[in-house]
Amino acid sequence: MKKWIERLLLGVILASLVLLPHKADAAGKTTITVATDSDTAPFTYKSNNKFKGYDIDVVKAIFKDSKQYKLKFQTIPFDSILTGLDAGKYQMAANDFNYNEERAEKYLFSNPISKSNYAVTSAKGQSFKRLEDLSGKSTEVLSGSNYAQVLENWNSANPDKKAIDINYVSGTTGITTRLQHIENGKIDFILYDAISSAYIVDDQGLDLKVSQIEEEIGGETDGLEYLLFPKDEEGEKLQQYVNKRLAELKKDGTLAKLSKKYFGGDYVSDL
Structure with a gap:
């Protein structure tokens, strides 16, 4: 009986650990895994096995020097990105996402990060x-x-x-x-x-x-590009953090600089 109870308790502990979305590291930072297909240049791609592109650099700038979060990018086939958000595998998606009502029913959007056509x-x-x-x-x-x-x-x-x-x-x-x-x-x-x-x-x-x-x-959303989050409490907190940082990056000219670097022009100042 004692062994059976010990096994039961161990199983409960392990299950609770699995259900945790992601834990803070020793420095107290929460890892944010960002899903991208690495095949949508110039927004997201890989060069010499390194993540590159406008979306990638925008996300890096958002979390630069963050005391709360640290980043991890993961390459995922495009048609698996949203199902990964649903399953809690990723906390963000960066892949030249546009707005549509069906998507808005299930996911949270950042403020727009670029406008094309x-x-x-x-x-x-x-x-x-x-x-x-x-x-x-x-x-x-x-x-x-x-x-x-x-x-x-x-x-x-x-x-x-x-x-x-x-x-x-x-x-x-x-x-x-x-x-x-x-x-x-x-x-x-x-x-x-x-x-x-x-x-x-x-x-x-x-x-x-x-x-x-x-x-x-x-x-009015035609041509606008967004970052995506799960539609839950954690996603809402991350959305607020990201939107605050985006406003700062637009004001200090970082977004315009990255737009000119990757797009050859300013596709952000009129947002």
């Missing part, structure tokens, strides 16, 4: 400036992404027109690979943000054209 990348000689120009054309998207939702919404709202041919791919099919699929004729276009599209086409030497969408999509 939607753009369509296609073969040279073609120009798509409105969503209706994409009618009957084929593309590849990550399921659950903001770009997928924009195209799905257009199809639903325009049943009398030829639907956009949406092919869903996994997070392992990165944006560079999808853009290459335009070059080899597998698909017609990719809808993505203007900053990333222009950067990757230039960086990879792709013979493609990037056209910015000239109509408003998604209302």
Whole structure:
């Protein structure tokens, strides 16, 4: 009986340790694990096995010299980032996330950290400036992404027109690979943000054209980028801390400096 009780107590102790989200270290700092796919340059990518990009450097600046938190970045396939937040594996997500109502029901958003615009990348000689120009054309998207939702919404709202041919791919099919699929004729276009599209086409030497969408999509949140948190008490505290630091980083010019470094221009001062 005594051994049975000891085993029971040990099991309860171990279970309680597993259920703890993450404990402070010896210095009293809580580890914040930030999930990113490391495949969305210039927002997030890896160079010489080091995390790089605008989002990465913004997050580093937010937590620089923090007495409360320390950072850990983890590369995760895009379509697993949000499920990881749900499971409590990560406390933040940094991956050029846009706003949508479905996402807002489950997650908390930081204040915006950049503002771009939607753009369509296609073969040279073609120009798509409105969503209706994409009618009957084929593309590849990550399921659950903001770009997928924009195209799905257009199809639903325009049943009398030829639907956009949406092919869903996994997070392992990165944006560079999808853009290459335009070059080899597998698909017609990719809808993505203007900053990333222009950067990757230039960086990879792709013979493609990037056209910015000239109509408003998604209302006042169109083109805005955010950091994400779980919708719980811990996420709320982290959201407050991050937003306070973002205001400071905008005021002291850090955000504008990082924007010019990675985007080639100031995409933050008008936020």
